[in-house]
Amino acid sequence: MxxxxxxxxxxxxxxxxxxxxxxxxxxTETAWAGVQEQVCADYDVAFGEASLKELMGLSAADVARWITDRAAEAAAEKGREGPDPDEVYEHLIEVEASVVSGILxxxxxxxxxxxxxxxxxxxxxxxxxxxxxxxxxxxxxxxxxxxxxxxxxxxxxxxxxxxxxxxxxxxxxxxxxxxxxxxxxxxxxxxxxxxxxxxxxxxxxxxxxxxxxxxxxxxxxxxxxxxxxxxxxx
The missing domain is CATH 3.40.50.1000 (HAD superfamily/HAD-like)
Structure with a gap:
């Protein structure tokens, strides 16, 4: 390169x-990818290699917004209400804190x-x-x-x-x-x-x-x- x-x-x-x-x-990049994947799964949002590249280097707030938007789309297709953005952000931070603390x-x-x-x-x-x-x-x-x-x-x-x-x-x-x-x-x-x-x-x-x-x-x-x-x- x-x-x-x-x-x-x-x-x-x-x-x-x-x-x-x-x-x-x-x-911590690998651990952070795992955090994103776990939180996406918790909100029924698909997460793959393309998602990982799209989110690379973004802040937790931006990642939480990304997950919230896609969770809302998935919920709407099923006639449900999407998750609260603050709830998604707080959950992301909680998962990050528990995962990252072990690999510093x-x-x-x-x-x-x-x-x-x-x-x-x-x-x-x-x-x-x-x-x-x-x-x-x-x-x-x-x-x-x-x-x-x-x-x-x-x-x-x-x-x-x-x-x-x-x-x-x-x-x-x-x-x-x-x-x-x-x-x-x-x-x-x-x-x-x-x-x-x-x-x-x-x-x-x-x-x-x-x-x-x-x-x-x-x-x-x-x-x-x-x-x-x-x-x-x-």
Whole structure:
């Protein structure tokens, strides 16, 4: 896979870094897919590979809306009333909390990379997770004393792929978007970061979905990440 966006000027250097969490720092993507599948089944909504790709990287609120809409369609066909959107969202969060809490392990290279950046610049984590779940993830990784801040979908009006989360992250870090590097693995995340004006390092971690990125590496364990950092004088 190659970067889909042109690289920044040769003399560009990041002065802040913003990491996505799921699929970048920890392997919760498989568990999250299982959560979505379980909740879809609970509301008689079909869930398959196409659904998984459509929902990849979206916030819990957006996923809950997606499930609610399809559950309502299925209910209408049977002459029934669809589920309450708030009920679907709350059920999704409950299932996520119970599933994700058991698999909070860092991906290879994740902690080393975050710490290497944090030694040289302010660092944030920007995630479509809810505030409660993201707090648990950051503390499970032991990063609460390393990073400057973390931004959840509860902190902004719209989750990824809207740019809100990344705009809030760089605001808290006190830098302009063009000074910051975003590290993302999903189409929704790379779109959010690029729309916010950040330069984007895509780390697909094994999936082949197209990413809106200026740099590309297989994962944070890929030697290319260290090569990029060396080139930026880090």
């Amino acid at each position: 190659k970067p889909s966006l042109p690289a920044p000027p040769a003399d560009w250097r990041p002065t802040a870094a913003v990491f996505d969490c799921d699929g970048v720092l920890m392997d 392990e860092p991906l290879p290279g994740a902690l080393e990379t975050v710490r290497a950046f944090a030694e040289r610049m302010p660092v944030a984590v920007a995630s479509n997770s809810t505030a409660q779940v993201l707090h648990r993830k950051v503390h499970a990784l032991g990063l609460e004393g390393t990073i400057t801040t973390w931004v959840s979908s509860d902190d902004v009006t719209h989750g990824k792929p809207a740019p809100d989360i990344y705009r809030e992250a760089v605001r808290r870090l006190g830098v302009e978007p063009g000074q910051a590097l975003a590290i993302e693995d999903s189409p929704a995340g790379t779109t959010a970061a690029s729309r916010a004006g950040l330069w984007v390092l895509g780390v697909p971690n094994g999936h082949d979905e197209p990413l809106s990125s200026h740099f590309i590496a297989d994962s944070l364990a890929d030697p290319r990440v260290r090569e990029f950092m060396t080139g930026w004088g880090l």
